[in-house]
Amino acid sequence: MTVSIPPDNTGAPHAPVSASAAGPAYGETVRTPDTVPRDVRLRARHVDVFYGDKQALFDVSLDIPEKAVTSLIGPSGCGKTTFLRCVNRMNDTIEDCRVTGEITLDGQNIYDPSLDVVELRSRVGMVFQKPNPFPKSVYENVAYGPRIHGLARSRAELEDIVVASLRRAGLWEEVKDRLREPGTGLSGGQQQRLCIARAIAVSPEVILMDEPCSALDPIATAVIEELIDELRLLYTIIIVTHSMQQAARVSQRTAFFHLGRLVEEGPTEVILRHPQAKKTQDYITGRIG
Amino acid sequence: MIPLLVAALLLVLMGIAYTQGFSRSRAIAATGVRLHSRPAYHGSLVAIRCLLPALLVLGLWVLFGPGMTRAFIVAQLPPDVAALDEPAFLTAVRRIEAIASGFGVAGQVQPYEAAAGEAVRRFHTFALLVVMAAAAGVGILGLLAALRRISPTLRARNKVESVVRVLLLACSALAILTTVGIVVSLFNEAFRFFSFVAPADFFFGTVWNPGFATTGTAAIGEYGLLPLLWGTVMIAIIAMLVAIPVGLMTAIYLSQYASARLRNVAKPIVEVLAGIPTIVYGFFALVTVGPFLSDTGAAIGLDIRATSALTAGLVMGIMIIPFVSSLSDDIMRQVPLSLRDGSLGLGATESETIRRVLLPAALPGIVGALLLAISRAIGETMIVVLAAGNSPVLRFNPAEPVSTITVTIVNQLTGDADFAGPQSLVAFALGLTLFVMTLLLNMVALYIVRRFREQYE
Numbered sequence: 001m002t003v004s005i006p007p008d009n010t011g012a013p014h015a016p017v018s019a020s021a022a023g024p025a026y027g028e029t030v031r032t033p034d035t036v037p038r039d040v041r042l043r044a045r046h047v048d049v050f051y052g053d054k055q056a057l058f059d060v061s062l063d064i065p066e067k068a069v070t071s072l073i074g075p076s077g078c079g080k081t082t083f084l085r086c087v088n089r090m091n092d093t094i095e096d097c098r099v100t101g102e103i104t105l106d107g108q109n110i111y112d113p114s115l116d117v118v119e120l121r122s123r124v125g126m127v128f129q130k131p132n133p134f135p136k137s138v139y140e141n142v143a144y145g146p147r148i149h150g151l152a153r154s155r156a157e158l159e160d161i162v163v164a165s166l167r168r169a170g171l172w173e174e175v176k177d178r179l180r181e182p183g184t185g186l187s188g189g190q191q192q193r194l195c196i197a198r199a200i201a202v203s204p205e206v207i208l209m210d211e212p213c214s215a216l217d218p219i220a221t222a223v224i225e226e227l228i229d230e231l232r233l234l235y236t237i238i239i240v241t242h243s244m245q246q247a248a249r250v251s252q253r254t255a256f257f258h259l260g261r262l263v264e265e266g267p268t269e270v271i272l273r274h275p276q277a278k279k280t281q282d283y284i285t286g287r288i289g
Numbered sequence: 290m291i292p293l294l295v296a297a298l299l300l301v302l303m304g305i306a307y308t309q310g311f312s313r314s315r316a317i318a319a320t321g322v323r324l325h326s327r328p329a330y331h332g333s334l335v336a337i338r339c340l341l342p343a344l345l346v347l348g349l350w351v352l353f354g355p356g357m358t359r360a361f362i363v364a365q366l367p368p369d370v371a372a373l374d375e376p377a378f379l380t381a382v383r384r385i386e387a388i389a390s391g392f393g394v395a396g397q398v399q400p401y402e403a404a405a406g407e408a409v410r411r412f413h414t415f416a417l418l419v420v421m422a423a424a425a426g427v428g429i430l431g432l433l434a435a436l437r438r439i440s441p442t443l444r445a446r447n448k449v450e451s452v453v454r455v456l457l458l459a460c461s462a463l464a465i466l467t468t469v470g471i472v473v474s475l476f477n478e479a480f481r482f483f484s485f486v487a488p489a490d491f492f493f494g495t496v497w498n499p500g501f502a503t504t505g506t507a508a509i510g511e512y513g514l515l516p517l518l519w520g521t522v523m524i525a526i527i528a529m530l531v532a533i534p535v536g537l538m539t540a541i542y543l544s545q546y547a548s549a550r551l552r553n554v555a556k557p558i559v560e561v562l563a564g565i566p567t568i569v570y571g572f573f574a575l576v577t578v579g580p581f582l583s584d585t586g587a588a589i590g591l592d593i594r595a596t597s598a599l600t601a602g603l604v605m606g607i608m609i610i611p612f613v614s615s616l617s618d619d620i621m622r623q624v625p626l627s628l629r630d631g632s633l634g635l636g637a638t639e640s641e642t643i644r645r646v647l648l649p650a651a652l653p654g655i656v657g658a659l660l661l662a663i664s665r666a667i668g669e670t671m672i673v674v675l676a677a678g679n680s681p682v683l684r685f686n687p688a689e690p691v692s693t694i695t696v697t698i699v700n701q702l703t704g705d706a707d708f709a710g711p712q713s714l715v716a717f718a719l720g721l722t723l724f725v726m727t728l729l730l731n732m733v734a735l736y737i738v739r740r741f742r743e744q745y746e
Contacts, residue, residue: 118636148637
């Protein structure tokens with residue numbers, strides 16, 4: 001953990017932080033003062049999401065720092081995955097889904113009509129809850145993204161990208177002799193790292209991970225968590241997780257969602273050890289969830 | 290009238306048996322004893338034990354009744370008639386049967402025939418009464434015996450369940466046995482045909498000219514399968530050329546682009562195409578599509594006959610579009626959503642996702658669907674009877690009339706057919722060929738579809 005917070009600097013519990021203490025006031029979210037991240041890459045402001053008539057997210061405002069891991073925690077159905085899928089506009093694929101508010105990546109509104117969603121998704125990669133390798137070979141799985149985006153000018157270049165991505169995902173040693181075998185034949189943990197390699201191969205700036213370890217056993221989970229910690233040096237990562245231990249292990253900042261609202265956000269240590277909002281305390285201590 | 294009476298009798302027996310068994314066991318239960326089975330099972334068991342013996346008696350009558358009647362008739366015949374040779378003797382017996390049944394016969398009725406007919410009728414009525422009485426008697430005996438056996442420890446449920454299991458087995462065996470029977474008879478008759486025509490002449494012959502049955506077996510004619518086979522294959526190819534692109538694109542649109550509301554409306558409508566009787570497609574081809582193609586061809590300087598492989602293939606293609614589109618749509622929607630999300634999440638466009646991920650993943654299943662559609666096209670009859678032109682000549686121009694295996698079967702079996710000469714027996718050889726073709730296609734299709742299923746579950 002790189003961010004540490006003096007324990008006496010927690011402000012009034014249950015109360016929104018005032019504008020003077022922590023920059024502009026937005027929403028009712030409790031924010032740890034003086035820890036507003038610098039190097040903000042991704043900024044969400046007043047995001048509401050509706051599925052048909054049902055509202056799934058209420059006025060969420062959140063800053064995501066560069067080259068750090070931000071985890072989104074909260075009970076099932078709290079909107080954390082919905083928020084994640086807003087960031088690369090995967091919610092576009094769901095009928096009746098409507099997003100209002102503003103999400104900016106490097107200052108550019110990603111919901112701007114002039115923005116190309118294909119380009120956005122090549123900058124914001126995604127790893128899903130269940131490993132979903134394509135029913136193609138290991139090599140073809142990783143080469144898929146670079147191919148469709150025309151990132152490689154030659155076969156050799158494509159091969160370099162594939163090898164580099166597999167190395168970076170910590171999978172190279174295990175699959176270097178089975179590149180032509182189907183990706184679906186790997187173990188669950190290997191499949192998930194293959195999906196991470198596949199996402200890395202298009203050189204994204206942000207990687208979204210939607211409970212990437214929930215379908216894996218503890219050993220595979222540990223491998224992936226280690227990998228996430230390494231990837232932090234290169235990418236901005238947002239991870240949705242059910243496990244507070246995982247949030248503590250891999251992330252520097254944590255945001256707690258409940259019933260579609262962002263209840264509290266701040267450095268992971270503060271959120272997990274000294275939460276200020278009552279709801280966060282209840283969740284951390286296991287009273288809700 | 291008689292069968293109805295028997296059925297009513299059995300129903301009444303069954304009802305009585307069930308209620309008796311039910312109330313008897315209920316009465317035992319009311320004394321506070323715990324029954325092994327619930328009263329409904331006791332009732333069912335009594336009904337079964339009453340019904341089975343009665344059905345057995347009736348079944349025996351169905352099996353042996355005609356033989357007994359026949360023996361009785363023979364006993365009625367005067368010695369000079371009984372001494373006649375086989376065909377004349379059989380004719381005499383049939384005449385008496387006809388008189389007894391009240392249908393009457395052609396020609397003068399001999400006195401001995403009238404007397405025998407009357408006797409046979411009386412015998413028949415009497416025998417039927419005896420049988421019904423016996424069935425009822427046995428049923429009632431069974432009922433009484435079953436009632437006596439009702440006790441708290443009687444495992445009525447297990448017994449009823451085993452009877453039901455046998456019943457289920459019998460029903461599934463019926464379907465299988467029917468199929469086996471059809472196949473065996475196909476083989477039998479086809480072998481009879483091959484005693485007239487060498488298999489090599491049939492399978493590799495290029496001329497189809499069977500002649501007519503009335504000219505006798507001396508003029509056997511030529512039975513070359515190839516013109517028919519080629520006609521069948523050509524029409525199927527034309528049909529698939531129509532159905533594959535249209536059907537697949539429909540499936541892609543319905544499964545990937547259409548909104549849920551549109552799909553819920555559009556899919557059933559497309560499937561209605563499959564519900565239109567093929568004869569309707571047939572005259573649609575004959576009256577509308579054929580002349581249209583012919584006129585269009587004339588306008589651009591092509592000689593297209595109104596009834597041709599093209600007409601039949603085109604309309605058949607339209608007919609099987611729903612097979613292709615509906616099955617492919619289902620298969621493409623079976624591809625896990627996570628694959629689609631994975632591709633879109635990498636920045637692939639919708640069309641890249643469909644072409645590079647969804648179609649390859651669904652391909653085995655789609656091929657299976659296509660093979661099923663082809664086997665349907667090969668076996669299709671009415672469209673080709675009306676629209677293919679019925680010209681069993683080996684031609685390679687699709688604008689000319691052709692004939693198919695199915696059309697030829699229809700031709701060979703309509704009109705006078707005595708099933709002794711090759712003219713009609715060839716239908717069985719053709720049917721067998723068709724059966725083997727569609728069987729192979731279906732097996733390959735099912736194999737491919739199953740392989741595909743295993744991949745995602």
